[in-house]
Amino acid sequence: MTKSASDVSVSPPRRRSKYTLAPLVLIAASVVLFALFFIWPAVIGLVYSFTNYTGVGAFQFVGLDNYSTLFGDSIFFDALTRTLLYTVLFVPLNFVLSLLIANVLVSKHAKGVSVARVFFFIPWLLSPIVVGVLWRWLFGENFGLVNYLIEKVGGSAVPWQSNADLSLIVVVVAASWAWTGFSMLLFIAAIKNVPTSYYEAAALDGAGPWRQFVSITLPSIAPTSFIVILLNTIHGMKEYPLFASLNNGGPGTSNNLLVQYIYQTGFKSGQIGYASAASFVLMLILMAVAIIQLMVNRRVENR
Numbered sequence: 001m002t003k004s005a006s007d008v009s010v011s012p013p014r015r016r017s018k019y020t021l022a023p024l025v026l027i028a029a030s031v032v033l034f035a036l037f038f039i040w041p042a043v044i045g046l047v048y049s050f051t052n053y054t055g056v057g058a059f060q061f062v063g064l065d066n067y068s069t070l071f072g073d074s075i076f077f078d079a080l081t082r083t084l085l086y087t088v089l090f091v092p093l094n095f096v097l098s099l100l101i102a103n104v105l106v107s108k109h110a111k112g113v114s115v116a117r118v119f120f121f122i123p124w125l126l127s128p129i130v131v132g133v134l135w136r137w138l139f140g141e142n143f144g145l146v147n148y149l150i151e152k153v154g155g156s157a158v159p160w161q162s163n164a165d166l167s168l169i170v171v172v173v174a175a176s177w178a179w180t181g182f183s184m185l186l187f188i189a190a191i192k193n194v195p196t197s198y199y200e201a202a203a204l205d206g207a208g209p210w211r212q213f214v215s216i217t218l219p220s221i222a223p224t225s226f227i228v229i230l231l232n233t234i235h236g237m238k239e240y241p242l243f244a245s246l247n248n249g250g251p252g253t254s255n256n257l258l259v260q261y262i263y264q265t266g267f268k269s270g271q272i273g274y275a276s277a278a279s280f281v282l283m284l285i286l287m288a289v290a291i292i293q294l295m296v297n298r299r300v301e302n303r
Helices: 018-048 065-070 074-105 113-125 128-139 145-152 164-192 196-204 209-220 222-237 241-246 258-268 272-301
Strands: none
Touching: 018 272, 065 272, 074 113, 074 164, 074 222, 074 258, 113 164, 128 145, 128 164, 128 241, 164 209, 164 222, 164 241, 196 209, 209 222, 222 272, 258 272
């Protein structure tokens, strides 16, 4: 026996809610932009790294020649070593400064917290070029304010620019000054999320401020600390505009970082293929650093 059409209930067609379509549209826009400005240039760069492309005309595939030449290039390894040294100096200094300021600003005894937050955050809003020019005025060897004050009190001018190590330290301090505001805000948000009952219980047990900081604050903000270290490490490995505006990697080429080496090789020397190979080596180093830090963070969280 067959059912008549009137016996079969037909459910109305389901209409897509605008709340379902809106996220899809927003995600699609992000995917398109990510593919256009990240994946596509990355693919083109990877292809160029296996060629002798000079930026003009046709190119030929040369296999792994660029990579084999790169690993025998002493200038490349000097730039890589200086980049690692700069990152090793910059990341801990920025971490300590931002965490110290954040702890002071969340203290119940702190005054003028809002003004202090703005004061410390303003440098992060400045362009790295502006930061470099400001610090060059401060630590210029012949015209800088610091040397002027030193000579006024009877001292001798310090070779801030002509000494390679001092020149690097000036950039490290300038970068830490510029990035402290961003890291400070992350730490303030993390510290404020720590339950006050922890500190009250610790105070009842007789724990002082330092003991509370080590036993409660630091473990509680470990995920934020991981993010700060990871972001600062990636930023440090890719630093270039601050060096270019402050001392241009000087004196000479002693403080040329890896990104500056890639720029000069690719755009000044016209070796796009060779510079692309160096870029991919830098990307692999950054991926390795991120993976190692993720593994360490996961192991700490699972304890």
